[in-house]
Amino acid sequence: MKRVLLAWVLMAGMAQAEGEPTGIFDYYVLSLSWTPTWCAVEGDDRGADQCDPGQGYGFTLHGLWPQFESGWPSFCPTRARAPSRGMTGAMVDIMGSGGLAWHQWRKHGVCSGLTAPDYFALSREAYERVTRPDLLRRLDQEVRLPAAVIEEAFLEANPDLEPDMLTVTCRSGRIQEVRVCLTRALEPRVCGADVVRDCTLGNALFSPMR
Template identity: 60%
Template sequence: MRVILALLLMAGMARAGSDRPGDFDYYVMALSWSPSWCALEGDARGAAQCDPRRGHGFVLHGLWPQHETGWPAWCDSDARAPSRSEIRAMVPIMGSAGLVRYQWEKHGRCSGLAAGAYFDAARRAWTRVRRPAALRQPDRPARLAPAEVERAFLAANPGWTADMVTITCKNGHIQEARICLTKDLAPRPCGADVVRDCRARAARMPPVR
């Protein structure tokens, strides 16, 4: 019973606030370390994103509308789905058409923007963030402290502070760098439920293939 209550409370926190399109406080831009995702999930699926010819390092997982506590998801919106050309334009930085569609349905509709405008915002956010040069094309496996990855992002992006970026882990791997942005895509401090970093002392960071 306690486990069920805890899960219900967590679900409530996740959806705290409104699920009306456009009603949110800021964005979280999630940059996924593609080699980790491939090692944990993508290879088993035969995902095209994991083809060595793609050479993916960090990819754009998504641009997520966020409340100061919790986040909206699967908002009821009559905005049209993205066109094939809009989806194709995002694949080089997101890795797959399936992810582009999923992110639109789960998060993009909550932005209150048309699909083209939402993905334009995502591209602009992506291009404004300098991904650390040392982490762009590593050619050998590494074990890094999440704090090292965070410091690399801070060094590459002068003016950022530690509460603007969060490094997450999954199953012993560096998973994502999550950067908090205003609705105008300027860096801002993350909410208390986003700012918590991975607590592992070190985590695997597979090389770009």
């Protein structure tokens, strides 16, 4: 039993590295969060502004994450200057809050090897390169659907993507995120085996935008 536990701990440690040298990674994961799900599970209890009626947030940018072929770096040491409040505030239109932008820089951006302005500019470019299906934005009531339907919608809206280049995640029985794998030049690429873990729910909740 002790050997099994030790092996599990070692494997878990390999999956996520903290304090890795900045700028050393293999590709990016662009994480797009369906805001109504985040609001229902977490944001409403926080009184988050992006959850107010009429805000119109759909798939927002959760983050642009440096990734290894297996695992990912985080909290890398860097000499890059931290972003200003104005800089993180400028990301609210696609991220929902300046606080999230700050957190993403502190955890993931520092591992990119970029300055904060360049990291946020690259994040915005990556976000704009992926078409979010307009049909999903037009829903006016909550529906239940297979998570695979969301993947198919993204594949149809983005002909350059193939099934192994993105994954759909769920949380609390709801569609949570779409994660797209990109090269360092922001071209679509096949995801690593630890990223391609599609949600298999056949009746996931999908709430309309507010």
